[in-house]
Amino acid sequence: MKKLAISLMLSLGLVAGADAGDAAAGKKIAGACAACHGQDGNSPAPSFPKIAGLGEAYIYKQLMDFKSGERQNAIMMGQVAALSEKQMQDLAAYYNSQTRTVGYAAEDKVELGQKVYRAGNTATGVPACMACHSMDGSGMDAAGFPALGGQHADYIKSQLVMFQEDKRANDNAQVMRDIAKRMSNKEIDAVSSYIQGLHR
CATH class of the missing domain: 1.10.760.10 (Cytochrome c-like domain)
Structure with a gap:
């Protein structure tokens, strides 16, 4: 940590x-x-x-x-x-300056997705997503942390997998690669769905 x-x-x-x-x-x-x-x-x-x-x-x-x-x-x-x-x-x-539209999270993925997003997984060292991307997914622009809320689940999932597999490597200080490698495929799938329905 x-x-x-x-x-x-x-x-x-x-x-x-x-x-x-x-x-x-x-x-x-x-x-x-x-x-x-x-x-x-x-x-x-x-x-x-x-x-x-x-x-x-x-x-x-x-x-x-x-x-x-x-x-x-x-x-x-x-x-x-x-x-x-x-x-x-x-x-x-x-x-x-444009307003993001919001999608919906799959009901069967909300519980796990919310847990990972808000609390992470202490057993595997996965931090809460909201620590950088905020509780409502609005991010922290001044720090360069993107707003994720409402983003397509398919896109979020693909990027997490790319970080996990070192196919995307432009994250500052390897933060996202370190996190994604600690996540299970089930956690990635669930949190991606949860983010799709996350909004202010």
């Missing part, structure tokens, strides 16, 4: 420093993003993330990571290749 706390503090420092973007300017260049993420950032496809209200610092970091190759995804790497840092800041500001 001490190692996790240190990792979280390090990640706070690594995210700071991005300038605020211009949401109006971001809206003007967001057309290409709409095909996968929806015009307002609420993707209708469960395999593509909802980026509305995700967190400006987090969105900007992901765009920068796709551009640098730190985060691998052929589609996104192609999309950001020609974007300037200012354009990425503007897109982050625009999508963060």
Whole structure:
């Protein structure tokens, strides 16, 4: 737990420093993003993330990571290749200004999902998700921790599995990789479903 706390503090420092973007300017260049993420950032496809209200610092970091190759995804790497840092800041500001839609959690997964999200699993060293992503899933934008509430369960599950398998490695101080590797597949499935129905 001490190692996790240190990792979280390090990640706070690594995210700071991005300038605020211009949401109006971001809206003007967001057309290409709409095909996968929806015009307002609420993707209708469960395999593509909802980026509305995700967190400006987090969105900007992901765009920068796709551009640098730190985060691998052929589609996104192609999309950001020609974007300037200012354009990425503007897109982050625009999508963060949008309101996230909320889905529903599967009834048979709520109990376990809620337990993992709110209390973690002390036996295996899994911390509560809400420690970084907040009780209602609204995240902590200043720290770069994304808002998860209402996110597609399929997308959350796929990202946790990628962290678990070291196929996604752009998490600051390996925080998400360390956590996901301690989670069972059943916990990942349940918490992903719970997050889909989580809202303010």
